[in-house]
Amino acid sequence: MDVWLPEPGSLERPIYLSLAEKVVEALQAGKLAEGARLPTHRELSFRLKVSAQTVSRAYEELARRGLVTSSVGRGSFVKHSLDKPAYPHSPERSETSIDLSILKPVSDSxxxxxxxxxxxxxxxxxxxxxxxxxxxxxxxxxxxxxxxxxxxxxxxxxxxxxxxxxxxxxxxxxxxxxxxxxxxxxxxxxxxxxxxxxxxxxxxxxxxxxxxxxxxxxxxxxxxxxxxxxxxxxxxxxxxxxxxxxxxxxxxxxxxxxxxxxxxxxxxxxxxxxxxxxxxxxxxxxxxxxxxxxxxxxxxxxxxxxxxxxxxxxxxxxxxxxxxxxxxxxxxxxxxxxxxxxxxxxxGTAKGLIDWQRKALAERHKLAAELLGGVQYLSHRQSLHIWLPLPKGHTEDGFVANARLRGVGVARGSAFTLSQHAQPPAIRISVGSTRPDELRRGLEIISAMLTEEPEPILHRL
Incomplete structure (x- = not known):
């Protein structure tokens, strides 16, 4: 059986993410099945005229998404098909420096x-x-x-x-x-x-x-x-x-x-x-x-x-x-x-920490209201997150991918969709998972992205 290869010259910048998306497209088109062997780093580097480091980053990205597994001496293989469930939050080892994807209460010293x-x-x-x-x-x-x-x-x-x-x-x-x-x-x-x-x-x-x-x-x-x-x-x-x-x-x-x-x-x-x-x-x-x-x-x-x-x-x-x-x-x-x-x-420690948490969340929701002023989103004064429907033209995959490129992790709304019917695109933003300064910076980045023209890149992360 022939080893799958993307078309030379079809990659866009950033190259490693574009290469990862070519693998995703092959999965969606049925060109790659679960268990299929992917080209070696050296082979793909030579065929596509890119560095081995770029190929390595692409495979690491696919592994992060749970789509690929690798082992020394055997190579890289398709691990999961796209119809299997994915976690909404970023993995523990992530390139995002501000992780607003996972739901956690506010914690400090x-x-x-x-x-x-x-x-x-x-x-x-x-x-x-x-x-x-x-x-x-x-x-x-x-x-x-x-x-x-x-x-x-x-x-x-x-x-x-x-x-x-x-x-x-x-x-x-x-x-x-x-x-x-x-x-x-x-x-x-x-x-x-x-x-x-x-x-x-x-x-x-x-x-x-x-x-x-x-x-x-x-x-x-x-x-x-x-x-x-x-x-x-x-x-x-x-x-x-x-x-x-x-x-x-x-x-x-x-x-x-x-x-x-x-x-x-x-x-x-x-x-x-x-x-x-x-x-x-x-x-x-x-x-x-x-x-x-x-x-x-x-x-x-x-x-x-x-x-x-x-x-x-x-x-x-x-x-x-x-x-x-x-x-x-x-x-x-x-x-x-x-x-x-x-x-x-x-x-009484538990009650004291509950009171502390309520105050901390109130401050964070106040910050969100300040930085997302004019944006329609759903929240509650004691919720650990906000639900933000995306403006017209934005896709979940594109928004989540571009946020991650800017160092911010958010959860894709479709990860919570249980029906077979598509729901309006949205993202979930945790307000308790980071320090206040990180939350501020993350919300500033998200706010700026909402006013920009959507970038039509990437499919599923």
Missing amino acids: THLEHMRRVLQDLAVDLPLTNFFSFRPNNALARHRSIGVDWLRSYGIEVDERNLMVTNGATPGMTLALMSVLSPGSTLLSEEIGHHTLNPLATYLGSKLHAVKIDSEGICPDSLEQACLEHNARALFIMPGPISPTVSVMSNGRRAEIAEIARRHGLFIVENDPLGALVDRGLLSFVELAPERTFYITSLTKSLMPGLRTGYVVVPSSLIPAITNRSLVTTWMATPLIAEIASRWIED
Whole structure:
């Protein structure tokens, strides 16, 4: 079989990115399949009259996108086809010096000082069950009780028997869906929603059907229709400002959705990782329909990225199911991290950091409003990001690529699209992932790009 080669003289500047795009075009046209061998650096350098360093940078770019894998002595091969899911955020090793693509709370020396202090305390009086117990009920009993207090602090009352401690919201989300979905069943969710939902449903042997949204989130009429047309088993929903489009669902809409779920026998998986960070006043689905709702929250996105402790409120009828699935996947949450979270909740550190986070986010949203004045975007005073629809003429791929060339990473809106229908081009910009000076510089670059003529380069990053 012939090794694929791009046409000589077809490359534009920057050469390495243009070469990477030629590989992408070949994938899109079916000229390269998964597992296909790419030309060697030396061969491509000779054929295209470019430096070996340029070829190397192009292959590194393709590897960054998750499309190519290389090994010494064997060469470079196509790793993934383009129809496989891609993460919206930039990888850990990225050329971008200002990463506004990944969703994180604001963190600074305050958080480090609290962590150093609690680790010093743990060295003196760490409970033996954290190290020596191998039974989840023994190791996590106290942590579960404190979790109940934490949820109560922002208005959610739950029986301790219905609460599970997890290593963050993502494991909780996985366990909940494992407990209610069966092969061939359908999971419903927002048409612009959680970027890991599509592959997760696939891994569980289920289908994902996207439901139309408006400014409040899922539309009741569209949900009703989806329930009538599909073998729907569960609804995954993000009714708060964690949703990509920062939509916040009103109490009236929540009540409508809960009634539809009850009428059609749907379980509800409510993802609320911001938890106590967001001012309350809105009812949780676990309050509206406790018999069918999994409520998921965590401290990771509201307090500190590395504090991977989450809480899942489980419907009473499904406690045995989710307990068994937890045992066969993770066994139990990491007791040491859960102990840190519990101590911070007990001694008031967690509440103090929540108050600190709210002020920090308010300042950052004020900065965004200042630098993006006149630009239409969606935000919430306690959201970790803003959703920015792109002006006419701009494409997501072109905008994201050119932002990265200027040292700024942003997330492509289409990474959150769960439906088969194209959505208006947009980008997600994290406001908490960098220092204030970096955020300012990143927003200045984005603001300038919005007023420029769009550059018609590049396809998918």
